[in-house]
Every structure is written in C-alpha cells, then in structure tokens.
Amino acid sequence: MQTRPWIQIAEDLRLRITSGEYAEGERLPSGSTLMGEYGVARQTIQNAVDQLRAEGLVSSIAGRGWFVSKRRPITRLARNRLSADERTAGRGAFLTDAAAADFTPTVTVRVWKEEAGEEVASYLDVPSGTQVLVRDRVMRADGDVVQLAASYLPADLVQGTQVEHVDTGPGGTYARLEEAGFALSHFTEFVSARSPRPAEAESLRIPHGHPVIQVTRVAFAADRPVEVNFISMASDRFQLVYQIDAR
Amino acid sequence: MQTRPWIQIAEDLRLRITSGEYAEGERLPSGSTLMGEYGVARQTIQNAVDQLRAEGLVSSIAGRGWFVSKRRPITRLARNRLSADERTAGRGAFLTDAAAADFTPTVTVRVWKEEAGEEVASYLDVPSGTQVLVRDRVMRADGDVVQLAASYLPADLVQGTQVEHVDTGPGGTYARLEEAGFALSHFTEFVSARSPRPAEAESLRIPHGHPVIQVTRVAFAADRPVEVNFISMASDRFQLVYQIDAR
DNA sequence: GAGTGGTCTAGACCACCCT
C-alpha cells in the first residue's frame, strides 16, 4: 500500500477522534506536539489536519488550536414546499425555512437586466443574448450569509410587473408570475456539489475544503421554462429533503 | 483585503482559463515556469493549482503537467424513477440509469447482518442494536467505481426472502419487499455533500479536494420505514434531478 | 536524461489568543 505520511496521520487522528479519545469540542494536541509524536515536519501535520477539516471532523481557531467539531444542527430544507399552498401563504421559500428552523432571516436583493449567457439561455430555452432579468440574492440567517441565489427570467415576461423591483410583494416572484398569467406547473431541480472559490467560501463562512451544495431550479409554466435559479449553500449546514411518491 | 498569494495566483489562473487564454485540454505552464512568473516558491504554486483542481477547472497528470479540465459529460440521475412503473419493469435504479446514460454497469454486492447503530436505528425507527440486514454495494460503470451504497433493513422484515441473498431477482429489493406484503408508499431522500476520505476518493477516482454527493434514501411502506440506503457518488460525474409538482 | 507533478523537511514570519 505505502500511503503517504499525511494520509496515514489523518487516518490515525480520525480513528482517535471517532473512538472517543478526543471528545466533541476538545482540543487536539498542538502542531508542535504532533510533529514530535509522528516525527514529521510541520507541513505534514498541517496537511493531515486540512484533510480532517475538509471532512468536517475538525475545526480550527488560529491562535488557539484544533478542535473536534461539534456536530452542528443541520437545517433540513424540504423542497416539496414549493407547492401552491405554501406559495399562496404569502411567504418565500427562504422565509418559510427560517420559521421552521428558527432563525432570523435577512435577504439582500439586487436586480438588473443583462443578455443571457449560454447556460442560462439553454435552461430557459431561449436564444443566447436574449434580455433577461437577474435577481441576485444574499440570504442571511442571524446575520451570517448562508445562501447565495441568482434567478434569471426572460425580461419580456416580467416587463412592468413587481418582479422587476427589489421587493416583489407577498408570495414573491412566483406569485407575481402566476398573476401575470403564467400558472406554474412544476419545478425541476438539478442538485450537485462543488468546491467553492476562496472568495465564496469566505462569504459563506465555509471551512477551507468544505463543499458547497449547488441547486439549479427551473420553474415551468405549462411546460415553458419561466425562471432558472442558481442556489449555493454550505453543505455542513444544510440538507435537502425530497419526498418521492412510490406509485 | 490583502489576500494570501496562493489565492491571488489561483484567481489569476482561473481568469486566464475562463477568458480562453488556455483552452480546454491545453497544458498550463509548468510549475517552474509559474514560480518564475509569479516570483513565489513551488509550494505556493501548488496550493493555487490544488484550489483550481478542487474546483474542477484543472486536472493533473504526474510527470506530464497541469491541464485545463475537459468538461466531462455529467450523468443526470432522475430520482423520480423510483415510481412503481419503473420498479415493476424489473430493473434496479442503477441499471436503469446505465441504460439511459449508455454505460456498462457492474454491481458487486456483499450481504451480512449486524446490530443497528444509532444513525441507522433512528432512520428505521427501531431501537439501537436491533438486528439489521446490510446490503453493501459497489457500482461500476465500464469498470470504474462510480457509486457506493449501503442499505439497511430490519432483519425480521426480510427473514427468508430473496433480499437476504446477493442476487435479489428481477426488480431488486423493492420488488421483494412488496411481495412480502410491504407495499411501498413513498421515499424520502436527504441530499448533502462532503469531502471524501482519501481511501474513498481513491476508489471513486475523485481528484483530491473534490466533493462527494451523499444521498440518504428512506423507503416507507404505509408510513413505516423499511429501508435506509446511504449512497455516495462523485460530484463531477453526477447530478441528481428531482421533479416537483407545483400544485 | 531531462522535465514534470507531488510530497516532505527545516526554518522563518505573521496574526491571533491567552495569560
């Protein structure tokens, strides 16, 4: 086998953590101590700890030490809440989640128009370069950024509606679309994950190496796509929940 | 702001790639060249490239160089295929996907019994320590490992059925469950992402730093959980697709 | 054999935290 030292050290430390030798919230031995214990250089220990941090087992505080991560409560986001009932209740999806998970939500919105790039155009089934309305949103929970989202809608569809404004009114964009004659039939969500760019990681307060969940949601009105929404969120804080009928 | 050098270099290289200065599949300048260009040490360049690799923009071949990643075709896994129609068609989910995505599937299965740990017990709504049947599966596409899955079922539920054997027969576990009187009502899928352990990354052939999509699927028969399935797959190869009704 | 990526080492500096 002969794995590299940093991998072996990571595996050993992982074992010591999961076996309970170091309890939740407890401090790991310092870098210098571990250098001595394993007889390796500083950087090698760092690599091992970086791995455990990416896995979510360890978090670090500069100047204090490495700590066994406390299992943070994970917010479960029920995706099937996009149903008409929830929508007409007058609250957007994020605000509904906030109520369920008990945090104070803030949403910062910027709105502008641009020409659709290739990806957006393909999701919306329009030619590249078509004018689209962009709704860029930063969602905070108790002040911390937790989700980034950018919606794209064909500009002619929402011309003169409240969707063009920062505040879309009760029920949000979807409610306004329905009023404009685009009754939503279904949503398609594409779910994946990726490593965030450093700037993104910093704004979402993601530990280095931690993945981001990437959801691309397309809203359809009578089989015509009317909105595509790109959503990013930290994978250590959120879990998506989908209900699938068996029949 | 004053970001660290490796972040700035990563950002610069990302720009040079996305702007098209280096085309898809093209080789980046060598480490030594970049050390000279940016006036930094080898390790700093390495850190920058590691970041781009985690983002999926760059892949590396030891002894050859760093290359701008070719956008691999992503296999979209339609989750709503868990419906009764698909199930009675006689093929498991993975084999259906294989047919759709055009690869040759292989599944290696190991089966055993053990006592349920805390997590499994809570998903199955049984006491910790209850006997469960474990079906551990390695799924390969054209020989490459692409998915790992481990199913847990209450042992008494499947006592004496074909589910206890490696080959569950046409329609798989779900078909056998229905025959045993447990008509499936719905599935709940919890979707998240995480950084793989090094060993896991190697077996799934995941570039270092690349996330794994983690799906936990619970099958219900008349509101009683009868199976929990933990599925891992590489996020650069798969995307999950969910259809959500709007009414 | 020369060039490449990947890793390890030893030493240094910084920002930060806790007396």
Add this chain to the structure above:
DNA sequence: GGGTGGTCTAGACCACTCT
C-alpha cells in the same frame, strides 16, 4: 511573552513521462 495555527521559502527526493 509565549504558544498557536497558517503560510511562504528553499531545497531535496521520488515516481512518472516523454524523448
């Protein structure tokens, strides 16, 4: 001030690839 994590440097070695 002494300890801590995080980063950068300069130099080394290895496995690999392409002549």
